Amino acid sequence: MSHRLRVNPIACEAHGMCAELLPERITLDEWGYPVIDGEPLEARLLDHAKRAAQACPTFALLVERERRT
Amino acid sequence: MSVSLAAAGPSIYWYLTRSTGAVALVLLTLAIALGVLDVRRFSTPRWPRFLVDSLHRNVSLLAMVFLGFHILTSILDSFAPISLADAFIPFAGVYRPFWLGLGAISFDLLLAVTITSLLRKRMGYASWRAIHWLTYASWPIALLHGLGTGSDVKSTWLLALSLACVAVVLAAVLARVIAGWPENLGLRAAALGGAAAFSLFLLLWLPGGPLGSEWARRSGTPSSLLGHSSSASASTVASR
């Protein structure tokens, strides 16, 4: 079961905490908004990703579980 | 072990109540300052955003812990008749009902803020935010509670501490209000006006109020406790 990162771009207000807490997978563009790829998260990063999602003041960062197809 | 205390002097709980109250005030002040730094997106290389944010959250929780002890010890203390209900229901108590009641109000507001913050995920962002604003109301009420009920109010350390906290909160409010000026000008002006009015009120009230004579009686201490009461405790404190 894998997880992926997703950003709710409407909720996002470019606080940037996610990039601080998960620099391995999240970078900020020139306006401060997160850039993420859609690749599955490595297991070792999962806890950090969840912490990053918790830290987001607007809950814009989502850690989504893959649905088994 | 509280039986002997009425004659012997203040109990350990009474000291704990005062000290936890003072610490809670300091922590709440710090929480507000950190909250403003957070919303203003303060950060430096050594103080990243997530640090300011989690510090704000943790200091707030710590403040609630001290507040919890403050309430507990005030109930356990046998000197002043304070019940558990008095912590939640304002103005129904026997001991300095008005000033104690302010503490209950402040605590109720902070409870609402704390619970909604712990359950943030389940609420809409807008509702959570609206309730969070109550912290700005809870602080001055808590301060007045402390100045009104606290028996140390005439002591230098507490006065200095309180005024320092007031200064920090005023600075925080100012910093918060100027962010995004002049949007929502009415609200911002009202906030500044409120802060100024509160400060003025303190300046005018303190000398004739808690710092004046016979405050214990005027603030509603039950007459049975007057006499071997706050004046004795005040002198006991002063002599330490």
Add this chain to the structure above:
Amino acid sequence: MTGSPSPMTEAPSEATLPGPDAAPALPRLLAGIPAHGAMSLDAHLALHGPLPLERRRGRRAESPLIGRIERARLGGRGGAGFPTATKLRAVAQGRGRGVVVINVTEGEPASEKDRTLAAALPHLLLDGGQLAAAAVGAEELIVCVCESAHASIASIATAISERDRLHEPAQMNLTAVPSGYVSGQESALVNYLNGGPAIPTFTPPLPFEQGVKRRRTLVSNAETLAHVALIARHGSRWFRELGMPSQPGSALVTLSGPLAHPGVYEIEHGASLSSLIDAAGGTTAAVSAALLGGYAGAWIDARFLHGVALSDEHLAPHGASIGAGVVLLLSNEACPVAETARVARWLAGESSGQCGPCIHGLDALAGTVEEIAGGVADANAAQRIARLSSLVRRRGACGHPDGAVNFITSAVDTFAADFDDHARHGRCDACGRPGELPLPRSPQGAGRPRERSRSS
């Protein structure tokens, strides 16, 4: 461009566009379209026959209409081309009450087909809506029209009351929606119907699972449902007699630009662009390129236009698609760089202002194109456009930034020589001309290039 049907749409009913067989098969949707006003219910029923509405049965068996639409391979005509049967099925499978929304908002400035249908042939739309409602098990049918499309509003209102006597199962309501490029986006429409502003929302959940009043909702383009109205009567095989195996049937296109008779035409998929231009009386000026799809679409240079046919399959090699059926010709006299800058700036302004990458990215892109148009761009302008384009894609809540990026990058590519020329030498003689590409007169929509901030 007029809001009422162009009189020339009657001509193609006689001189049909060449199809694989010689039998006159067009017009289908536009058959009998009146030159003025709307076709009455009686005339509509006389022309097309009664509406084969299935009465409500048990919800277990799937409605046969869905299978028919699937075999017809009907795709959405709002721009995305999503398979209609798949959408119907997804809504039908949900629980609770359902809602069908007919989307006639048509925010695309160069498109007029939907409002033409609404103003002149409203019963085709309402037929399709009732059929879809029966197929998915919905009893509420909402027609959404742009608040400035007065002819459509009047016509649909009249048509709804005309149909009272039919006692149809789905209750019909007309709602006027504020004009805006993104107001007609599916989630924006649902948002508005739920009492919010007409701006997109974060999905999931998508409308098919949770839409109007949290009910499973089918949002369908007007033309799509018009096709449904005819497929229900004549079947999928009939539908496939025209068009191509990969994209059967007919479609409405809005043809505009320097032409003798611009307007809304019905073509079969795969018809050549040349034959369409001929049907419109030919061009009145030399053409430099054609925009396909809309302002989220792509340009095709003039030298390729002779061989271009109008189907997704034929347009794909050119990086284009039918989209919302816009075929917009740009004359040789216009400055493509200035036009691109105008449209890019307009697209930036139409952002709903909710997502940072869209607000800032489209603004920066428009700014860069404007600099090139004005001859004040630095050497990195082209690179900046490429970098911003990849930075903006897929980072908004809706497809608006992606569409704008498609348009701009296609323009930069197709008009490479003009862009290069402007970058080196500044403004050209044509730069000062009034804009040719159609844009609404006044700023419309909810978007401003400034963040909708929730913090005060």
